[in-house]
Each structure stands twice: as C-alpha cells, then as structure tokens.
Amino acid sequence: MRRLQSRPRDGWQKAVESQGLVFPTTTLDDGSVVPYWHEAAYYALTMAEVDALEETTEELHVMCLAAAEHIVAHDRFADLGITDPAVIRAVRESWAQQPPTLYSRFDLRYDGDDGRGAKLLEYNADTPTMLLESAICQWYWLQDTHPELDQWNSLHERLVEAWQRMRVRLSHGPVHFVYAESDETGEDFMTSAYVAETAEQAGLTPIQLPIEQVGWNAAAKWFVDLDQTRMRTVFKLYPWEWLTVEDFGPPAIQTLDRTQWIEPIWKMLLSNKALLAVLWELFPGHPNLLPAYLDGPRELTDYVAKPLLGREGASIQIVTGGERFEQPGEYGEEGYVYQAFSPLPSFPGRDGGGRAVLGSWLVAGNPAGLGIRESDGLVTDTYARFVPHVIDG
Amino acid sequence: MRDQMKRHRAKLLAGGVLSVAVIGWGVTSCSHDDHERCVDTRDNTVIPDQYCQDTSTTTSYAHWYRGGSGFKMGSRVSGGETGEHGVVRGGFGGHGGHGGHGG
Numbered sequence: 338m339r340r341l342q343s344r345p346r347d348g349w350q351k352a353v354e355s356q357g358l359v360f361p362t363t364t365l366d367d368g369s370v371v372p373y374w375h376e377a378a379y380y381a382l383t384m385a386e387v388d389a390l391e392e393t394t395e396e397l398h399v400m401c402l403a404a405a406e407h408i409v410a411h412d413r414f415a416d417l418g419i420t421d422p423a424v425i426r427a428v429r430e431s432w433a434q435q436p437p438t439l440y441s442r443f444d445l446r447y448d449g450d451d452g453r454g455a456k457l458l459e460y461n462a463d464t465p466t467m468l469l470e471s472a473i474c475q476w477y478w479l480q481d482t483h484p485e486l487d488q489w490n491s492l493h494e495r496l497v498e499a500w501q502r503m504r505v506r507l508s509h510g511p512v513h514f515v516y517a518e519s520d521e522t523g524e525d526f527m528t529s530a531y532v533a534e535t536a537e538q539a540g541l542t543p544i545q546l547p548i549e550q551v552g553w554n555a556a557a558k559w560f561v562d563l564d565q566t567r568m569r570t571v572f573k574l575y576p577w578e579w580l581t582v583e584d585f586g587p588p589a590i591q592t593l594d595r596t597q598w599i600e601p602i603w604k605m606l607l608s609n610k611a612l613l614a615v616l617w618e619l620f621p622g623h624p625n626l627l628p629a630y631l632d633g634p635r636e637l638t639d640y641v642a643k644p645l646l647g648r649e650g651a652s653i654q655i656v657t658g659g660e661r662f663e664q665p666g667e668y669g670e671e672g673y674v675y676q677a678f679s680p681l682p683s684f685p686g687r688d689g690g691g692r693a694v695l696g697s698w699l700v701a702g703n704p705a706g707l708g709i710r711e712s713d714g715l716v717t718d719t720y721a722r723f724v725p726h727v728i729d730g
Numbered sequence: 731m732r733d734q735m736k737r738h739r740a741k742l743l744a745g746g747v748l749s750v751a752v753i754g755w756g757v758t759s760c761s762h763d764d765h766e767r768c769v770d771t772r773d774n775t776v777i778p779d780q781y782c783q784d785t786s787t788t789t790s791y792a793h794w795y796r797g798g799s800g801f802k803m804g805s806r807v808s809g810g811e812t813g814e815h816g817v818v819r820g821g822f823g824g825h826g827g828h829g830g831h832g833g
Contacts, residue, residue: 548822554817555818565794
C-alpha cells in the first residue's frame with residue numbers, strides 16, 4: 338500500500354457536501370480548520386493486497402463469532418462489564434435466535450506489505466460510522482479522478498441487497514431509523530439518513546426520527562414514533578450499552594420480541610473491547626491479533642490500555658519506552674483491556690503524511706469495502722481525516 | 731486473483747437523494763414535535779401534557795393529537811388525528827451523540 342499525492346478537485350468541498358457529507362472539514366482546538374475529507378493524498382493498494390485483506394476480514398469475523406459463542410457458553414459476561422441479569426438474558430436469547438444484522442467495521446493496523454499481516458485493533462460492530470465517506474464520497478472521487486481504476490467498495494450495493502434479503506424476516510410496516518439529535522456534528526443523523534436511503538432503495542419504508550423523541554406506550558407496551566405509529570423494526574445509531582441503562586432500557590429489553598432492533602443486542606459482545614482479550618485467549622499467536630489481556634498488561638512492556646466501551650480513542654493510555662501517554666476522555670469506569678502497543682505505521686507525503694488505520698467493512702457478515710483514516714499522532718481520534726483509496730496493480 | 735469485477739459498482743448511486751435528506755439536517759435534527767398536544771377527547775380541548783403521559787391507566791380521555799388546528803391551552807382542536815393515550819417520550823438519548831467524525 339502506497340500513499341500518493343493528488344491535486345484536490347476544484348470544488349471538492351461542495352462535491353462531498355452535495356453527496357451528503359455534513360462535515361467536510363474539522364475545526365481544531367486552536368480554531369484552525371483542516372479537511373476531514375482529505376483528497377490531497379490517496380492510498381493505492383494492489384489487488385493481491387485487497388484479496389489478502391478481504392480474507393483476513395472474513396477470518397477475523399469468523400473468529401469474533403467464535404469468541405461471542407465462547408462468552409455466552411462460558412458465561413463470561415462479567416468480563417465485558419455486563420452484569421444486569423435482564424441484559425444477559427436478552428443477549429443470550431438474541432444470540433440463540435440470530436436476528437438479522439446489517440453491518441460492522443474492523444479497524445486494522447496495516448503497514449502496507451502483502452496484506453497478510455494486518456492486526457485487529459477493534460471491532461465496531463454496533464454503531465459504526467464513517468459509512469457515507471466510504472460508500473459514496475470516495476466512490477465519486479474515484480469516478481472524477483481515476484475512472485480507469487477500481488476501488489475496494491461494494492458497500493452501497495451490499496447494503497441494499499442486505500435489506501432486500503432481510504425483508505422476509507422483518508415485521509410489516511415502516512423501518513424506523515433513530516439517531517441522537519444532540520450529536521452536533523451531524524454525523525449520527527447523516528449516517529442513519531444514508532442507511533435509511535439504502536433501505537428505501539430495497540423497497541422498505543424508512544422513517545427517521547431522533548432517539549430522544551421515541552415514545553413508549555406503557556399500556557400497549559410498544560414504542561411509537563411521532564405519529565404514534567408503532568415501531569416494529571428500528572435501526573439505531575445508538576450503542577446498546579447506553580440504551581440498556583437509560584429510562585427506556587428495561588421496556589426495550591422486555592419487548593425485544595415486539596421490536597426488532599438493528600443491530601441486535603448480541604452485538605454488545607463484539608463491540609466491547611474485552612473481545613480483544615477473549616480472541617487472544619482463544620487464538621493465541623494468531624497473525625492478525627495482538628496480545629491482549631483483561632487482568633493487566635502481564636508481560637507486555639509496551640501496551641495500550643483501552644476502555645472496554647471507549648469511543649474515538651478517548652481515555653486510552655499508551656505505555657511505550659517507559660513513558661505513558663493518556664488521551665482525554667470520560668471512559669474507563671467499566672474497565673480496560675490491555676493490548677500490545679503496535680504503533681500505527683506512518684506513511685510519508687509532501688503534505689506531511691499520516692498514520693493510517695484501515696476500516697474494513699462487512700455487510701451482513703461479508704467483506705464489503707475499505708475506508709482509511711489518518712491521524713498525525715499515535716491515536717486515531719476525532720481529529721482524524723478520511724483519505725480515499727484506489728486499487729492499482 | 732479473484733474476480734476483479736465484483737468490486738466494481740453499479741452506477742446507480744444515492745448522492746442526490748441523500749443530499750436532499752442531509753440538507754434538511756438542522757431543520758429535522760431539531761424536529762421536536764411541536765404540533766403534538768394533549769387533548770381531552772370529551773370536548774376536544776387542549777390540556778396539559780401530563781395527562782397524556784399518565785401511564786397508570788389504559789383508558790383515559792386524554793390523548794395525543796396531531797395536525798389540524800387549535801394549539802393553545804383550552805382551545806378546541808379540529809381537522810387532525812387523535813393518537814394514543816399514555817405515551818411517554820424522552821426515555822432514550824440521555825448519553826447524547828456518540829462521537830466525532832468518522833468513528
């Protein structure tokens with residue numbers, strides 16, 4: 338994988354905004370504005386690399402499902418910080434029933450060699466974002482700049498197809514898409530709007546509303562939207578670990594047979610970073626895993642302490658070379674996983690280059706595409722930028 | 731090498747439609763249902779929300795009402811639709827949005 342410089346398209350910002358990206362730039366703490374959508378550079382992968390990364394993605398997903406089965410079968414919920422008996426029971430039932438899932442994303446460390454040595458950093462299996470950029474914006478960028486080349490990107494088609502396949506397992510009526518209205522970046526709204534659009538293209542009737550406005554009809558024991566329409570199928574861009582502890586958490590758990598949530602509640606097992614330690618326990622030495630433990634760093638001298646439910650790199654601690662770096666944040670009360678520190682590779686460039694992390698997408702459990710984010714520092718945080726890619730060679 | 735064509739995409743893409751939806755962000759993102767009000771169905775007048783939020787009973791004269799005319803407390807409603815009694819809102823969303831860009 339190579340990082341190449343590129344002249345941004347004239348009017349690139351308007352272009353990506355017209356495709357739905359509501360935050361083409363990022364405002365830094367000092368007030369300066371930098372591109373979030375960064376097309377002054379792009380990554381080029383060979384088809385052999387993409388094939389290898391695709392196989393890695395498939396294999397990692399199978400391993401993660403095995404880890405989920407292990408957690409359920411061996412009652413390891415406490416290791417994930419899941420202690421509420423009602424939640425445990427709901428996760429067990431959901432896992433046994435295997436309701437439909439739509440999508441997820443692995444974050445991988447990859448130094449750009451032969452595609453075989455990518456390392457799993459985390460699994461965004463419940464509420465992944467960066468979807469519109471990956472599925473739409475970078476595809477249009479490819480058409481505008483390198484129409485002769487290909488891209489690892491069948492996200493949009495696979496999402497539509499997944500909804501079409503899922504239809505027979507959904508209740509009749511509309512599908513509701515809920516997002517956090519208080520997300521001022523617009524990312525949650527944007528992502529749920531995009532997923533709603535893929536559902537509509539599959540022939541479903543989407544209704545989008547803020548999760549804050551979801552109503553609970555206690556007499557009927559069902560959730561309703563703003564028109565009092567019963568919510569039978571709900572795509573939520575809101576984590577289960579939050580849903581279950583809020584006021585409507587108990588009724589949501591009690592009525593899982595009446596409202597189908599996408600992603601299903603068993604995805605709590607995969608989106609929790611304790612998964613990394615369970616994977617290492619089940620597949621020690623696997624070439625796509627880094628050593629990880631729940632009870633401390635053990636033999637690791639250089640490691641990353643990641644909050645089990647952390648997001649956007651917040652609250653993580655990096656210990657390397659005897660020094661400790663800590664990201665600000667409010668996570669960690671739930672516990673940490675300690676993973677061997679393997680710094681993100683730095684790809685040079687005239688624009689300063691960047692440290693890349695691969696977002697490898699799955700739709701309905703199948704590899705579906707790639708989105709690459711770059712950061713200047715060791716942590717891919719909320720200031721990271723999206724850089725498009727091509728398949729070349 | 732696997733079939734390279736499988737990664738090619740159909741030309742039908744979604745940007746135009748989505749942009750309409752997303753341009754609406756800022757309007758719909760603060761789309762608290764200002765038009766829904768609690769109504770006494772015995773005389774179709776607007777009453778305080780607390781009566782509609784009472785979940786202790788399955789039958790009540792207090793129902794949510796959408797559309798039509800009549801919005802002020804005590805005014806008579808007409809032309810809209812009567813909804814269900816006992817709907818409570820605001821039980822989700824206490825944690826706020828879930829992140830920054832691209833997470």
